[in-house]
Amino acid sequence: MYTDLAVFSGTDTVEETVAAIRLLCLPRGRVRIFVPEGQRDLDRERALMAKTAGAGVHISLDSVDPKSAGERVATEIAPGCETIVVVRPSGASLSLGVLERLLLKHAPVPVWFWNTPGGSDLTIVAAVDPDDYDRRRDGLNMESVDLATDLALRGGGSVVLVNAWQLDDEYDMRQNPFVGTGDDKIETARRALQAARASWLDTLAARCRRRGVAVEADLREGPREAVIPAVVEERNASVLVVGTMKRRGFAAMVRPNTATALADGFSGSLTVVPPGRAETESGGGSVSRIAAGVAFA
Structure with a gap:
């Protein structure tokens, strides 16, 4: 579906992140992983890179100040992407923290609050x-239908x-x-x-x-x-x-x-679509880029 992801990585979401990348990212895509400053975990980062290697994507690592993460997503990352994904630990209900509320209020692109689907x-x-x-609601409805x-x-x-x-x-x-x-x-x-x-x-x-x-x-x-x-x-x-x-x-x-x-x-995966997203090809189609975020634990 997408070729460009920026991942804001929590502490216990390796498997969930890999599942989201495999389902949402196309081969040869680019994944940027942002880790909270002061919480770098080399073993976890190696695990992420190893488990996503089979998906044929390129991974890079960076760090970010959690206090400025919401502002940075809204001002720097979101304008250059077409979707944001916030990955949560499996089974965790969505709690609207500062980052989540900022995204719902300001993000100019669809926001995925991702919880790895269970079952087949x-x-x-x-x-x-x-x-x-x-x-505007007409276009918004078609965007939602096409994304689904x-x-x-x-x-x-x-x-x-x-x-x-x-x-x-x-x-x-x-x-x-x-x-x-x-x-x-x-x-x-x-x-x-x-x-x-x-x-x-x-x-x-x-x-x-x-x-x-x-x-x-x-x-x-x-x-x-x-x-x-x-x-x-x-x-x-x-x-x-x-x-x-x-x-x-x-x-x-x-x-x-x-x-x-x-x-x-x-408790499930929720995708919130705002008005005004650039239209994809007629009748629906894949979106070219995505920014993905994993909620900070």
């Missing part, structure tokens, strides 16, 4: 959501597209004395919205199928923060891909960031 089946859930008031498809092709897995929908005006329709909408009209509006979402989700699913990936569309009524984790658990998904509009100020108050809400405590 690779299932990727991509959460998608239209937005009639912000057309790329990973499925690389790992021999399948994709589940999930959309959580709600009739946002239902409360006002019932309570507003000037509207006075009856139950029959509300139900008609709900069914119309559900049908429109189903048609839209099928269109995105067709985008995956055109590239030869097995895909299912999962449309559910309810809030995103409840529906998405439920689908991940029911499907025993290895990876969740979710877009973020990086709202600020009043917009963030009106519609909070779903990605941040999902990230804290998430």
